[in-house]
Amino acid sequence: MKTTLLLSGDEALARGAYEAGLKAAAAYPGTPSTEILEYLAKFPEVDAKWSVNEKTAYEVALGASVAGVRSMYSSKHVGLNVAMDPLMTSAYTGINGGFVVVVADDPQMASSQNEQDNRLIAKFAKLPMLEPASPKEAYEMARIAFEVSEKFDTPVIIRITTRVAHTKENVEIGERNEIADKPFTPNAPKYVMVPGYAYKKHIALEAKLLEMAKYSDETPLNSAEINDKSLGIIADGVSYLYAKEAFPDASFLKIGFTYPFCDEKIKNFAKEVKDLYVIEESEPFIEEHVRQLGIPVKAKDVSYRIGELNSTLVKEIIENKKKIEKPFTARKPVLCPGCSHRAVFYALKNLKLTVSGDIGCYTLGALKPLETLHTTVCMGASVTMFESMSKILGRGKVVGIIGDSTFVHSGVEGLIDAAYNGAKGLVIILDNSNTAMTGSQPNPATGVNAKGKKTKRLILEDICKAAGADIVETINAFADNLQDKIKELTDKDALSVLIVKYPCRLIYKIKDPVPKFNSSKCVTCGACLQIDCPAIYKNKEGKITLDEHLCTGCNLCVKTCKFGALAKKDN
Amino acid sequence: MKNEKGNEITGNKVTDILFCGTGGQGVLTASEIVSLAAMYDGFHTKKSEVHGMAQRGGSVESHVRYGKHVSSPLIEEGQADFFVPFYKDEHDRLIAYLSKDGKDLLSDLENAHLACENKKFVNTYMLGRLSKHLNISQESWLKALEIGFKGRFVEENRKVFLEAANKA
Numbered sequence: 001m002k003t004t005l006l007l008s009g010d011e012a013l014a015r016g017a018y019e020a021g022l023k024a025a026a027a028y029p030g031t032p033s034t035e036i037l038e039y040l041a042k043f044p045e046v047d048a049k050w051s052v053n054e055k056t057a058y059e060v061a062l063g064a065s066v067a068g069v070r071s072m073y074s075s076k077h078v079g080l081n082v083a084m085d086p087l088m089t090s091a092y093t094g095i096n097g098g099f100v101v102v103v104a105d106d107p108q109m110a111s112s113q114n115e116q117d118n119r120l121i122a123k124f125a126k127l128p129m130l131e132p133a134s135p136k137e138a139y140e141m142a143r144i145a146f147e148v149s150e151k152f153d154t155p156v157i158i159r160i161t162t163r164v165a166h167t168k169e170n171v172e173i174g175e176r177n178e179i180a181d182k183p184f185t186p187n188a189p190k191y192v193m194v195p196g197y198a199y200k201k202h203i204a205l206e207a208k209l210l211e212m213a214k215y216s217d218e219t220p221l222n223s224a225e226i227n228d229k230s231l232g233i234i235a236d237g238v239s240y241l242y243a244k245e246a247f248p249d250a251s252f253l254k255i256g257f258t259y260p261f262c263d264e265k266i267k268n269f270a271k272e273v274k275d276l277y278v279i280e281e282s283e284p285f286i287e288e289h290v291r292q293l294g295i296p297v298k299a300k301d302v303s304y305r306i307g308e309l310n311s312t313l314v315k316e317i318i319e320n321k322k323k324i325e326k327p328f329t330a331r332k333p334v335l336c337p338g339c340s341h342r343a344v345f346y347a348l349k350n351l352k353l354t355v356s357g358d359i360g361c362y363t364l365g366a367l368k369p370l371e372t373l374h375t376t377v378c379m380g381a382s383v384t385m386f387e388s389m390s391k392i393l394g395r396g397k398v399v400g401i402i403g404d405s406t407f408v409h410s411g412v413e414g415l416i417d418a419a420y421n422g423a424k425g426l427v428i429i430l431d432n433s434n435t436a437m438t439g440s441q442p443n444p445a446t447g448v449n450a451k452g453k454k455t456k457r458l459i460l461e462d463i464c465k466a467a468g469a470d471i472v473e474t475i476n477a478f479a480d481n482l483q484d485k486i487k488e489l490t491d492k493d494a495l496s497v498l499i500v501k502y503p504c505r506l507i508y509k510i511k512d513p514v515p516k517f518n519s520s521k522c523v524t525c526g527a528c529l530q531i532d533c534p535a536i537y538k539n540k541e542g543k544i545t546l547d548e549h550l551c552t553g554c555n556l557c558v559k560t561c562k563f564g565a566l567a568k569k570d571n
Numbered sequence: 572m573k574n575e576k577g578n579e580i581t582g583n584k585v586t587d588i589l590f591c592g593t594g595g596q597g598v599l600t601a602s603e604i605v606s607l608a609a610m611y612d613g614f615h616t617k618k619s620e621v622h623g624m625a626q627r628g629g630s631v632e633s634h635v636r637y638g639k640h641v642s643s644p645l646i647e648e649g650q651a652d653f654f655v656p657f658y659k660d661e662h663d664r665l666i667a668y669l670s671k672d673g674k675d676l677l678s679d680l681e682n683a684h685l686a687c688e689n690k691k692f693v694n695t696y697m698l699g700r701l702s703k704h705l706n707i708s709q710e711s712w713l714k715a716l717e718i719g720f721k722g723r724f725v726e727e728n729r730k731v732f733l734e735a736a737n738k739a
């Protein structure tokens with residue numbers, strides 16, 4: 001009997017890879033790609049691993065391919081930046097077992113720090129790229145990607161976007177096909193990229209690209225649908241579905257094998273239709289290529305390079321409009337009630353420190369009314385930017401702040417850099433013992449692996465000392481002396497690390513007795529609102545209200561109240 | 572035409588349902604259940620949402636589209652046939668999605684809060700109300716409720732759902 005499941009693009013892609021005989025997978029979490037590895041981790045046949053960052057994940061997955069099994073890497077778009085070094089040269093070495101690189105772009109930045117278009121990476125790295133438009137296609141393309149990888153001896157990139165990764169659709173699934181391991185044979189000209197060998201590999205790679213361009217012209221993943229010839233649309237990924245929704249009767253060249261380009265199909269399609277458009281999200285990647293072929297094509301206005309598309313925006317593009325940015329009205333996200341990060345920001349705000357920040361739930365500390373995190377660029381940058389900022393802005397003024405997962409990802413190197421270069425001051429590690437932002441994945445400091453099994457636990461104290469920190473201390477996030485401790489270590493003529501520990505309440509569901517609220521003592525000064533806790537708010541009559549259901553009893557609000565309206569319950 | 576379950580699938584009309592609320596209100600579970608129910612009845616179903624910030628109290632909206640064949644995973648503004656809000660402010664923010672002849676279930680939200688002492692079941696109640704308007708079989712709804720809630724509170728959910736579905 002056939003089984004049909006409602007699967008997200010991430011899950012469908014993982015399922016397709018599993019059925020294609022996948023044996024190894026490595027990833028680092030990131031929205032919207034996280035669920036791929038989470039799904040794979042359930043299968044005993046797949047050695048699925050959370051790596052410490054994307055570079056290590058890429059190399060772990062590549063190693064499995066070289067050793068002879070089908071293997072997969074997955075990350076969000078910016079994760080691929082971290083993995084660029086092995087990615088670029090793996091195009092030269094090629095693979096042994098099929099190797100698929102999944103990258104999930106996030107146009108519109110639902111949960112990201114930029115909107116980079118990784119289709120450009122395919123061209124830059126000289127790697128083939130497939131783009132499913134929907135979960136069903138993600139499921140099918142996973143298998144095809146492994147075949148292409150082995151046929152052309154190359155890593156294959158599957159690029160999805162948030163609307164593919166997080167859309168669910170009915171997908172008919174099948175059985176797993178076991179694929180025999182390939183033997184590993186030492187072959188230095190293939191696997192050892194020293195200049196002499198790499199030069200020859202580059203020659204071979206250029207020839208391979210021509211072969212793959214032929215394939216791109218043959219594969220049904222790129223296919224023309226000729227209907228009304230007055231409007232012709234070339235579209236890739238989910239953009240095809242938006243365009244199809246907007247113009248169901250138009251003619252289409254649907255692109256699923258994006259790179260190398262299918263030049264013959266593009267030329268033939270252009271000949272068939274009157275007005276030719278390219279509908280694509282983000283950069284004019286396909287459009288520029290079509291132009292290079294000498295084919296006149298209507299361009300979308302630059303304003304549509306920003307954000308994601310939808311069928312309404314596709315209609316606007318065809319009408320030659322400019323995008324009108326709508327005001328941002330969605331509710332702002334907040335730290336959970338009782339989140340330990342809030343206690344740290346409260347202390348830092350009181351101390352009026354400049355905070356070199358990082359990426360995680362704690363990035364929310366930058367928003368009003370906390371406004372106590374002053375830089376966020378990329379993972380790990382808090383420690384390194386602290387190193388230089390503290391030197392220039394002066395002792396006692398700057399602290400670095402970083403989550404446990406992010407510290408392990410790429411903060412450790414920064415700490416070694418800071419120690420080596422004589423930095424002084426304080427780096428705070430917010431240790432909630434998981435990767436909360438992306439939905440609570442374990443990391444080395446948690447001591448649990450992707451399969452949920454206990455493993456060696458990285459001791460943060462030990463690694464900070466080994467990196468060269470002069471002082472390493474650990475404190476409970478809700479300790480009364482937190483603020484004094486931060487002040488003391490920030491002012492010291494030493495490089496210190498303060499590990500602020502408290503388990504993430506999202507997973508551990510800790511609830512302590514809620515404080516007593518005595519409304520007769522409340523003067524509505526609003527001091528308690530400054531910690532931005534969802535459990536305290538002003539009601540419609542303008543009165544402070546404590547939502548005892550949401551409140552987890554962290555008692556931070558008690559510290560803010562000078563009038564005794566909020567008091568700790570004695571138990 | 573009819574699908575394999577014998578339900579009428581009228582032409583290419585796609586049914587568009589927009590859910591909205593804030594993190595933790597069960598928006599995503601509710602939209603998952605409708606999608607499952609539509610799928611069990613043989614419809615092509617797409618559900619789309621962005622859940623990056625959902626756990627942190629941010630806005631959550633979920634687009635469900637089902638029919639003979641669905642292209643775009645997103646509902647266009649002014650096209651939603653049904654609007655299922657779990658929070659008034661979010662309802663007001665997204666009301667432009669509702670089509671002129673669309674059905675707004677805001678009044679059912681108030682009833683849901685009155686009917687459900689345990690707020691956990693508000694989304695189930697809303698699904699019951701929604702079910703009155705959709706061409707999805709009760710068998711598929713009940714199966715979807717069980718799967719969507721991962722086997723938790725099966726009896727309670729069924730009871731709340733049927734109560735809301737059978738109310739005038």
Ligand SMILES: Cc1ncc(C[n+]2csc(CCOP(=O)(O)OP(=O)(O)O)c2C)c(N)n1
Nearest residue numbers: 030079359360361403404405406435436437
């Ligand atoms: C290069 C890169 N990889 C992955 C991500 C996705 N991401 C954002 S924050 C984060 C980790 C957050 O964990 P942690 O530092 O422990 O902080 P928490 O959210 O638990 O407070 C991840 C993986 C990213 N933004 N950039």
